[in-house]
Amino acid sequence: MAKIAIQKSTCGRSCGVTENVAACADAGETWTAVDLHERLDRVAALLRHRLRPAVTVRREYGTVPPVECLPGQLDQVFVNVLANAIDAVGDAGTIVVRTSVTAAGAGEGPRAQVQISDSGPGVPAALQARLFEPFFTTKPEGQGTGLGLAVSYGIVERHGGTITLESPPGGGATVTIAIPLARTTE
Ligand SMILES: Nc1ncnc2c1ncn2[C@@H]1O[C@H](COP(=O)(O)OP(=O)(O)OP(=O)(O)O)[C@@H](O)[C@H]1O
Ligand SMILES: [Mg+2]
Numbered sequence: 001m002a003k004i005a006i007q008k009s010t011c012g013r014s015c016g017v018t019e020n021v022a023a024c025a026d027a028g029e030t031w032t033a034v035d036l037h038e039r040l041d042r043v044a045a046l047l048r049h050r051l052r053p054a055v056t057v058r059r060e061y062g063t064v065p066p067v068e069c070l071p072g073q074l075d076q077v078f079v080n081v082l083a084n085a086i087d088a089v090g091d092a093g094t095i096v097v098r099t100s101v102t103a104a105g106a107g108e109g110p111r112a113q114v115q116i117s118d119s120g121p122g123v124p125a126a127l128q129a130r131l132f133e134p135f136f137t138t139k140p141e142g143q144g145t146g147l148g149l150a151v152s153y154g155i156v157e158r159h160g161g162t163i164t165l166e167s168p169p170g171g172g173a174t175v176t177i178a179i180p181l182a183r184t185t186e
Contacts, residue, residue, distance in 0.1 A: 054092035080148035088120025
């Protein structure tokens with residue numbers, strides 16, 4: 001009985017998130033060249049109320065030209081990753097948002113890179129492979145659906161980009177998002 005109730009409530013929460021994502025994707029968003037720094041600043045402002053007083057957010061912005069993307073969807077990636085960093089640092093710590101352009105590689109153009117690092121506890125090596133699985137969460141019920149990184153992965157893939165999370169043994173985590181400057185996908 002209890003098990004059924006838990007499954008039902010989990011479904012209720014996750015369906016809500018999925019619907020929001022779908023609604024966003026269906027909003028007829030068009031590919032647009034945007035200033036990533038403006039978008040990142042806006043997302044940071046949106047989440048500012050969740051920062052505890054002893055948490056510092058540092059911006060280390062490089063020179064990045066406009067990036068052709070689905071801006072609302074990319075905002076969702078930034079919200080998800082920044083929210084995770086805020087959860088990870090808890091009462092005190094540092095979050096760094098860094099941007100740069102990576103050089104063009106063989107057969108591909110240059111990419112905008114956004115790195116969000118936090119001084120939280122990081123992710124145990126044994127769990128790192130599961131982070132992008134839908135519904136994988138270590139957060140208490142009611143706090144995490146486990147969809148943030150899975151949804152972000154899908155959005156970044158739609159942009160022909162990559163998203164990875166690195167967490168060294170000493171703690172801390174860095175999420176790296178790389179997106180082609182010019183649209184490469186349909
Ligand atoms: N910066 C981070 N530091 C430590 N652990 C992290 C970090 N980012 C993600 N994780 C781990 O990855 C898990 C999955 O993250 P994900 O964003 O997909 O889901 P969530 O945050 O648990 O829930 P939500 O759907 O609300 O985002 C988290 O529960 C957490 O264990
Ligand atoms: Mg999350």
